[in-house]
Every structure is written in structure tokens, then in C-alpha cells.
Amino acid sequence: xxxxxLIGGTIWDEYSQKVTDLMNNPQNMGEITQEQADEMxxxxxxxxxxxxxxxxxxRLYWAVHPKSDVIMLSKFKSFGCGTxxxxxxxxxxxxxxxxVDDAVKITNIDVEMAMxxxxxxxxxxxxxxxxxxxAYDVIKxxxxxxxxxxxxxxxxxxxxxxxxxxxxxxxREVIRLNDLTTVEQITDYTKxxxxxxxxxxxxxxxxxxIYLVDLLEEYEKxxxxxTADSLTTGGPVSFTDMTVVQKLKAVDKVIDDNIRQMxxxxxxxxxxxxxxxxxxxIDIYIRYLGACNGCASSSTGTLFAIEGILKEKxxxxxxxxxx
Amino acid sequence: xxxxxxxxATTIVDPQVxxxxxxxxxxxxxxxxxxxxxxxxxxxxxxxxxEKLYAGIHAPKEDSVVITSCATESNNWVLKSIYFQYIAxxxxxxxxxxxVEHPSIxxxxxxxxxxxxxxxxxxxxxxxxxxxxxxKDNITSKTAIVSIMWANNETGAIFPIEEIGELCKEKGVxxxxxxxxxxGKFPVDVxxxxxxxxxxxxxxxxxxxxxxxxxxxxxxxxxxLLHGGSQMGGHRSGTLNxxxxxxxxxxxxxxxxxxxxxxxxxREMRDAFEDELLKIxxxxxxxxxxxxxxxxILISFxxxxxxxMLWDLNRSGIGAxxxxxxxxxxxxxxxxxxxxxxSEDLAHTAIRFSLSRYxxxxxxxYTLEVVKKAVIRLREISSSYAYAxxxxxxGLDSHHH
Numbered sequence: 001x002x003x004x005x006l007i008g009g010t011i012w013d014e015y016s017q018k019v020t021d022l023m024n025n026p027q028n029m030g031e032i033t034q035e036q037a038d039e040m041x042x043x044x045x046x047x048x049x050x051x052x053x054x055x056x057x058x059r060l061y062w063a064v065h066p067k068s069d070v071i072m073l074s075k076f077k078s079f080g081c082g083t084x085x086x087x088x089x090x091x092x093x094x095x096x097x098x099x100v101d102d103a104v105k106i107t108n109i110d111v112e113m114a115m116x117x118x119x120x121x122x123x124x125x126x127x128x129x130x131x132x133x134x135a136y137d138v139i140k141x142x143x144x145x146x147x148x149x150x151x152x153x154x155x156x157x158x159x160x161x162x163x164x165x166x167x168x169x170x171x172r173e174v175i176r177l178n179d180l181t182t183v184e185q186i187t188d189y190t191k192x193x194x195x196x197x198x199x200x201x202x203x204x205x206x207x208x209x210i211y212l213v214d215l216l217e218e219y220e221k222x223x224x225x226x227t228a229d230s231l232t233t234g235g236p237v238s239f240t241d242m243t244v245v246q247k248l249k250a251v252d253k254v255i256d257d258n259i260r261q262m263x264x265x266x267x268x269x270x271x272x273x274x275x276x277x278x279x280x281x282i283d284i285y286i287r288y289l290g291a292c293n294g295c296a297s298s299s300t301g302t303l304f305a306i307e308g309i310l311k312e313k314x315x316x317x318x319x320x321x322x323x
Numbered sequence: 324x325x326x327x328x329x330x331x332a333t334t335i336v337d338p339q340v341x342x343x344x345x346x347x348x349x350x351x352x353x354x355x356x357x358x359x360x361x362x363x364x365x366x367x368x369x370x371x372x373x374e375k376l377y378a379g380i381h382a383p384k385e386d387s388v389v390i391t392s393c394a395t396e397s398n399n400w401v402l403k404s405i406y407f408q409y410i411a412x413x414x415x416x417x418x419x420x421x422x423v424e425h426p427s428i429x430x431x432x433x434x435x436x437x438x439x440x441x442x443x444x445x446x447x448x449x450x451x452x453x454x455x456x457x458x459k460d461n462i463t464s465k466t467a468i469v470s471i472m473w474a475n476n477e478t479g480a481i482f483p484i485e486e487i488g489e490l491c492k493e494k495g496v497x498x499x500x501x502x503x504x505x506x507g508k509f510p511v512d513v514x515x516x517x518x519x520x521x522x523x524x525x526x527x528x529x530x531x532x533x534x535x536x537x538x539x540x541x542x543x544x545x546x547x548l549l550h551g552g553s554q555m556g557g558h559r560s561g562t563l564n565x566x567x568x569x570x571x572x573x574x575x576x577x578x579x580x581x582x583x584x585x586x587x588x589x590r591e592m593r594d595a596f597e598d599e600l601l602k603i604x605x606x607x608x609x610x611x612x613x614x615x616x617x618x619x620i621l622i623s624f625x626x627x628x629x630x631x632m633l634w635d636l637n638r639s640g641i642g643a644x645x646x647x648x649x650x651x652x653x654x655x656x657x658x659x660x661x662x663x664x665x666s667e668d669l670a671h672t673a674i675r676f677s678l679s680r681y682x683x684x685x686x687x688x689y690t691l692e693v694v695k696k697a698v699i700r701l702r703e704i705s706s707s708y709a710y711a712x713x714x715x716x717x718g719l720d721s722h723h724h
Contacts, residue, residue, distance in 0.1 A: 012634075023634060029703070031710040046711055055628065055671040059706040077709035081630035085704060 014125035015082065016117040023082040028092035030075040032061040041065070042072050047142035050134050056080035058088045060138045062095065064146055069099045083124050083131035090114050091135035104143045104154050108136040109165055129163040130196035130205065160210055163195030168210065175219050183212050239282070239315035247275050251284060254313045259306055268292030270306075273323065282318050284310065298322060325640040326686040330527075331476050331504060331619060331677035332644055336570070337529040343573040344531065347566040355563060356554065365565050372572025379575035380502075380521065380538060381512040387539040389558045390568050394503045394524035395427035396548065397537035398470075400559075401499045401520050402431045404545035405468045410440045415467035417441040421453050421482070423659050424472055425501055432470075445471075451478040451610040451663050455486040462490065468497040473505035473521075477659040477675060479619025480610040481509075488517035497543065503527050507578030508585060508616040519543045525567065529679070530574030534567030581680050589678050590617035596676070596687045597622070603698055609663055618678040621659070623669040624698055626707035632674050635697035641690055644675045 015023075037044035042063035050057035056079060063073040074095040076088040090111050095103045111132050115123035124132070137151075144151040157167035174180065174189050183200050187193045193212050198204035201213045227246060230237040242250060251272055263269050268291035276283045286306070288298050295302070299322065307320040327335065347368070353361025355369050376388050391397045402418070409415040420432050422444040436442040445457045458469060469491050474481045484500055491498035499520035505511050507528035513521055520543065524535035539545060544558070551560025593612075597620050600606055605625035624632060629645030636643050660670045676690070702708050 012637075023631075024638070026704060033710060034712045044712075046715060048706070052626070052628075052672075052707055053670060057706050059709050059711075077706040078704060079626060079706045080628050082634050084628070085631065 009125055009127075011125050011128060012082070014122075014128075015086075016115055016121065016123040018115045018117055019082065019086040019123050022086035022089045022115070026076075026085060026089040028075050028089050028096075029077065029085075030061075031077065032063050032073055032075050036073075037063045040072055043146065045142050045146050047138050047145055049138035049141050050080075052079050056084045056131060056134055058084070058134050058138045060088075060092065060095075060142050062142050062146070064100060069101065069146075071095045071098055071100065071103055080134075081128075081131060083128040084134065086115060087111050087132035087135040088138075091139065095139065100143050100146050103139055106136065106139055107165055108132040108162070111135050126163075126195045127197070130198065133162045158210075160208070160212065160215070161190075161192035161195070161199040163199075164191040166190045166192035168215075171212070171215055172219075175215060181216065181220070183216070186212055186216075239318075244275065248272060250314060251275065251310065254310055255306070258309045258313075263292055263302075266291055266295075268295065278319075280317055282315055284318060284320050286320060286322050288322060324686070324689050325642075326682075326690055327642050328676045328678060328682070328686075328690065329642045329644045330679040330682075331479075331675065333526045333532065334529045334679055335681055336526075336531055337574060337577055339577060340530055340570045340573045344566045344570040347569055352565075355565065368569055369563065369565060372569045375572035375576045376536060379506070379511075379579050380523070381514050382538055383514065383541075385541045386513070387541075387544075387556070387558060389537050389539060389555050390563065390571075391535045391537055391559060392533055392561075392564070393535040394425070394501065394522050394527075395535075397522040397524075397535050398425065398427040398501055399431050400537055400545060400548040401468070401522070402428065402435060402470065403548060405497065406435045406438065406440060407546050409467040410435065410438070415465050417443065417463060417466045419443045419445055419458065419461055419466060419469045419471075421445045421447060421471050422662050423447055423451075423475055423477070424470065425476060425503070428470055428472070428501060447480070447659075447662050449609075449663055450614065451475065451480040451659060452614060453482045453487075455483050455490060458487050458490055462494050462496060464494075466494070466496045468499060470499040470501070472501040472503075473511070474502075474508065474616045475659065476504050477673075478610045478621045478663075479504070479615035479677075481505075481614055481616065484518070485516045491519075492517040504616060504619075506575070507581065508618060510582060513538055513540070520545075525571035525574050528574050528578040529681075531567050531570040534564050534571050536571070584680055586617050589680060589682070592682065592684060592687055593618060593620060593678055596620070596691060599691050600694065603695065607669060609660075620676045621673050622676070623660075623672040624674065624701075625669065625672060626705040627698065627701045628671050629674055631701050631704075632672075632697060635701060636674075636690075636693060639693040639697075641693055644677075645673060 032044060034044055040063050043066050045062040045064060047060045048057065058080070059077045061075040062071050064070070065072055074092040076092045078085045078088040091106065094106050094110065094114060112123050112129065140151045140154045143154060157169065159165055160168050160171055171186065171190060171192060175186065178189060180186055180189065183193055193200045196205055198206040199208055199212055201211050224243055227237050227241050231246060239247065239250065260269065269289040270286050270292060271289060273285040273287055292298050292302070303320060303322060307318065310318045310320065347365065351364040353365050355362050355366040373388065377384065382388055391400065405418065418432065418435065418440060420428055420442065432442050443461045445453060445461065447453050453471060469487060471482055471484065471487055473484050488498050497519045498517060500518055501522045502511055503522060503524050504527065506523045519540045521538040522535065526532040547558055547560065549560050554560050554563055597608065597612065600622055601608065607623045609621060633643060633645055660673050
């Protein structure tokens with residue numbers, strides 16, 4: 001929420017002047033023919049990435065010097081929006097004069113930075129960032145064709161958020177180090193999910209192998225398993241880390257071990273109805289059964305005994321509320 | 324030159340409409356239901372405006388034309404009320420909409436679905452039109468309501484409302500139609516077809532924004548969406564938007580007066596423009612023009628991504644639209660193109676031109692020249708028309724979308 005999100009964006013107004021100029025008049029748009037490459041004594045590479053059915057496609061032409069691996073000429077053609085065309089143009093420009101190995105190091109973030117009018121203002125609005133990713137992918141494609149290797153061999157990391165180039169290993173580490181539980185927190189810490197939002201959960205613009213919500217779920221399960229393991233091995237587990245079921249079991253066990261015998265001897269019993277977190281308190285709702293129900297001590301001595309032992313054994317913030 | 328060809332999104336307010344509204348801000352501002360002379364000044368004009376709205380859709384006096392804030396409110400109201408009346412109570416368990424409804428129906432249906440109602444999304448055929456047969460195949464005794472738009476906003480395709488209404492009546496199922504794109508484009512008569520609810524909105528026919536309506540047939544009353552001080556007979560509370568209602572009334576009157584012009588002159592101008600566009604190589608129109616509203620063209624230019632075409636049009640002062648991926652804030656693909664099953668490489672190339680009675684021949688001639696130049700420039704940039712040596716195999720299968 002907030003005013004900006006209430007008003008919504010006008011995406012073109014957020015383009016830098018450079019993006020606008022390149023869309024109006026792309027500098028490296030064009031083709032390199034086999035004849036031209038031959039005349040230059042260069043190897044012609046033509047790489048395609050994307051597809052019209054996906055909404056954007058780019059074809060990159062390179063004339064590469066076969067001895068030095070230097071990209072002598074670099075041209076593009078693109079089916080896409082203004083950002084896609086301007087990014088492809090900038091990418092083709094950045095390739096010129098570089099060796100193929102150096103060109104592979106150009107990322108979509110470099111392309112976006114190169115299109116900024118000033119270093120602190122993004123060249124395109126967040127939801128357009130993904131249109132620049134293809135400019136990065138097509139370089140890898142061209143390099144893979146030139147070197148006769150797989151595209152994947154250029155990418156050592158699994159990238160979850162391509163717009164901000166945040167890897168799976170970074171995300172896993174940041175989530176665990178900072179005990180993150182929401183997508184908003186991940187975005188605050190890493191910028192992942194801040195742009196086209198496809199990596200947050202299924203159903204976005206692009207299909208992904210793994211989403212931010214999967215990583216949160218993975219961590220959540222990991223924590224649960226860890227707690228459960230500690231409980232079985234008798235290791236130390238904080239009451240607040242337990243799942244609802246584990247909490248219930250733990251409370252029941254304390255009651256069984258310390259209180260229930262006493263109640264039953266007096267012809268009564270009790271049951272646990274609910275456990276709720278209430279600010280810093282953990283409220284445990286109970287109901288007395290049999291003779292306990294209505295007994296004078298049930299709201300004084302017995303109650304203090306129950307609450308006291310639970311505070312001692314489990315958590316000092318526990319309150320016991322008979323209903 | 325500036326040319327506005329996005330009239331299916333919103334329209335210019337007719338100066339006569341504005342003039343009619345003007346006194347109701349400073350001079351006459353009383354609440355029409357109050358007990359003093361200030362109220363009297365607004366009560367009669369309100370009545371006149373309501374009569375124009377009733378006349379515009381030929382609604383009998385015993386039925387209700389309830390004023391709302393917009394078509395989105397009207398559409399939400401129908402489906403949510405049906406949910407409370409029929410689904411939540413267990414009397415029915417199913418609703419049907421088309422898969423190309425406006426988001427105000429689509430998103431509301433999805434919400435109701437999340438509350439446990441079964442929702443059928445009826446497909447459209449390769450002409451972008453709904454078949455009555457699909458309604459027939461899916462309707463059950465447990466269907467609470469069928470909601471089908473009268474005309475589609477993207478393609479202008481006109482749906483078989485008469486047949487669907489008949490079928491619903493026969494099966495004892497309620498029928499709602501979103502007529503936002505129909506009013507002012509062709510005659511809309513709620514008595515000649517079996518329509519229980521009908522939505523419309525002033526700003527689509529040269530009225531002001533922020534005012535719409537829901538027609539409700541007698542005996543088919545809904546639970547209010549907005550509870551409050553019993554305005555609109557308790558059906559829709561909230562102090563009446565007097566200026567808006569008076570504006571909508573006048574706009575309706577003018578739209579009805581202009582129907583012949585819309586259906587003949589505008590259609591003629593649209594057809595001539597479309598003929599010229601189709602002379603450009605590799606251009607495609609989906610819905611046959613006789614099955615469309617008279618003002619709308621949805622056309623694909625092969626090899627040109629929709630937003631880049633909008634960019635070039637905008638540089639020359641022309642406002643048109645596209646639902647394709649990159650143009651919209653949320654990156655959604657053009658649902659209509661996808662639903663039609665348009666050949667995949669065309670899904671992102673559709674541009675919509677929508678005319679109005681303010682569109683001139685001169686504007687259309689200018690637009691045609693701009694489009695021709697843009698097609699040349701953008702196809703030169705496009706990878707779809709790019710050079711490759713003989714025997715080159717494109718690696719287009721590697722994308723991850």
C-alpha cells in the first residue's frame with residue numbers, strides 16, 4: 001500500500017532519456033551477413049533467444065576474430081517492447097571490442113546501469129527489469145555457439161531472481177541467517193522479487209523451477225523438523241519454537257507428569273482447550289472436569305500450581321486461563 | 324496532431340453533458356431527499372435524468388436502475404450478492420462466466436471460487452465469440468447465475484445475449500450481462516431479451532467517470548453491497564452523486580440520439596480504415612466486422628510487439644491500446660488473444676483502435692499514415708524479419724517463459 005501503489009505507474013514516464021533515445025533510434029540495430037563476416041575475416045555467430053509467442057525475442061549477430069576471440073562487430077534485431085529494444089541495443093554496444101570470455105561477464109544489471117542517465121536513478125521501472133534479462137541470456141547463447149559448449153556452462157549459480165540476479169545459495173543463506181519468514185523480508189534483504197515479481201510464487205509472467213515461497217516453506221519445514229528431532233532426542237527446545245501440536249503435547253506431558261494424578265485422586269481432571277499467543281504471553285485455555293469443576297481451589301491453589309509448573313518447565317510467559 | 328482512438332477504455336465527456344452537470348456543484352447542491360427547498364432544486368433534475376436512463380435501456384418503471392459508482396461496483400454487486408443469497412446458503416453451488424469477461428467479473432468470480440463456489444469459465448471460439456452451446460452444455464439445476472458480457476472490450480465481438488438469456492430463463496437460472504461496451508454502440512433493450520441484471524457505465528458513452536448503474540428486473544432484488552442510509556430505496560446507500568447522475572442521463576440521451584450515426588457513419592469510417600490496414604502485409608483481424616461493435620478493431624501486425632507499436636503511435640500523438648504482455652502494468656498477456664487461440668506468435672502483436680462519434684476522417688487518414696511508417700520502422704528492428712544465412716536453424720526453443 002502507500003500512495004505510489006495506490007496511484008499506479010505510468011511506465012514510459014519512468015524510462016531514462018537514454019532508453020527513450022535508443023528506442024527511437026537504435027544504434028546497433030541491423031544484421032551481419034555471411035559475406036560481410038567473410039570480408040572481415042571473422043567468424044559469424046547468430047544467436048536467437050526468446051520467442052514471439054513469449055512476447056519478446058532477440059537475435060544477436062557477432063563477427064568474431066577467430067584468433068583473438070575479439071568481437072569485432074555486434075548487431076541485434078529484436079521483437080519486443082521499448083525496454084527490450086533499448087537493452088538489446090546497449091548489450092550489442094557493450095559486446096563490441098570485448099573477447100567472447102569477457103562478453104559473457106556482461107549481465108542484465110550492467111546493461112541497465114549503462115542505460116541510466118545518472119547513476120542513482122534506475123533506467124526502467126521495476127516491472128520492466130525482466131525485459132533486459134534476455135539481453136544477458138542471448139550473449140551466453142552466442143558464446144556457447146562460438147565455443148561449441150552448453151549455455152549452462154557459463155552459469156555457475158542457479159539464479160532464482162533473474163531481474164536482480166540473486167542466486168539460490170544466497171537466498172538460502174540470507175533466509176537462515178536472518179530467520180526470514182516473509183517474501184517482503186527477502187525483498188528487503190536481497191532485492192529478489194522487487195522487479196517483475198515472477199520469482200515470488202507460481203502464476204507470474206515467467207514460470208520458474210523454484211520460487212521464493214518455496215524457499216520460505218523449505219526453511220519453515222527445516223525448522224519444524226529440527227524442533228521435532230530435538231524433542232525426540234531430548235535436546236533443548238524453546239517452547240515458542242514448537243509447532244502447535246508439539247506445544248500441546250509438551251503441555252499435556254507436564255500436566256501428566258506433575259498435576260493430573262493429584263486431580264484424579266480428588267475425583268476430577270482437566271483438559272487443554274487451546275493455546276494462543278497473545279502479545280508476549282502464551283495463553284493456555286483449560287477446562288476442569290468432574291469434581292474439579294466448581295471446586296473452590298480450581299481458581300486459586302490448583303490453578304497456581306498448574307500455572308507454576310508450566311512456567312517452570314516450559315516458558316515463563318505462560319498464563320493458564322480456566323473457562 | 325493528437326488523435327484519441329482508445330474509446331473502449333474511456334471517452335471524452337460531451338460538452339453538452341458537462342453543461343448539464345455544471346449547475347449542480349455551486350448553485351444547486353442540496354441532498355435531493357432532504358426537507359427543504361435546496362432538495363427540491365435537485366430532486367426534479369434527478370427524476371428527469373433517471374427517466375432518461377430508464378428510456379435508454381427501455382426499462383419498465385417497476386424495474387430498478389440503481390445508480391452505482393462504476394461498472395466494477397455493479398459487477399461486484401451482482402456476483403457477491405448471488406454468492407450470499409444462493410451459494411453461501413447452499414441453495415446453489417455453481418456460476419458461469421465467459422473466459423474473456425472484464426476483470427471486475429473475472430476477479431470477483433475467482434474470489435467467489437475461493438469461497439467454495441464452482442465456477443465455469445466458458446470458452447470463446449476462433450472468431451472471438453461465445454457459442455450458446457457451451458452454456459447449454461454446462462448449465463445445471465444448481466447453477467445460480469450466468470454472467471456474459473454483451474460486447475467484448477478488446478475485440479468488440481458481440482455475444483449471443485438473446486439466446487443465452489432464453490436458455491437461462493428456460494432453466495430457471497439468473498442472467499446478468501455486462502453491457503458496458505454495448506450502450507451507444509447498438510440498441511440495448513432489456514425488455515426484448517430475458518435479462519435479469521445489466522451493467523453500464525457513463526464514461527464509456529461520453530458521460531463523466533465515477534458513475535454507473537445496475538439494472539435489476541422486478542422480483543430479482545439483490546442484497547445491498549453498500550449498506551447505509553437507504554438511498555436508492557435501500558438498494559445502494561451513499562449520498563447520491565447528483566451531478567454524475569444528471570451527466571449520465573444526458574449522456575445516455577445523446578448516445579441514443581447518436582445510434583444511427585454510430586452504426587452507419589462510424590462503422591463506415593472504421594471499415595474503410597480497417598480495409599487500408601489489412602492492405603499492409605501480414606496483418607490479421609480476428610472477429611468478422613459484422614459481428615463486432617461498430618467502433619472497434621483489434622488487429623495484429625506480425626513481427627511487431629504491441630507495446631512498441633503503441634510507442635511509435637504515441638510519438639505521433641495517437642492514443643490506442645494493447646493488452647499484450649509488456650504494455651500493461653501487471654505484464655499479463657492479452658487474454659482475449661490467448662482465449663481465441665490465436666497463433667502463438669500473434670498473441671503479443673494485437674493493437675486495438677476504438678473510435679467514437681468525435682473521431683474525424685482526417686484523424687483516421689493521419690493515423691493510417693503513422694501506422695504504415697511505424698510498421699516499416701519496427702519490422703526493420705524486428706528479429707522476426709531478420710536475416711539468417713541459408714540452412715540456419717534458429718534456437719528459439721530455449722526460452723524459459
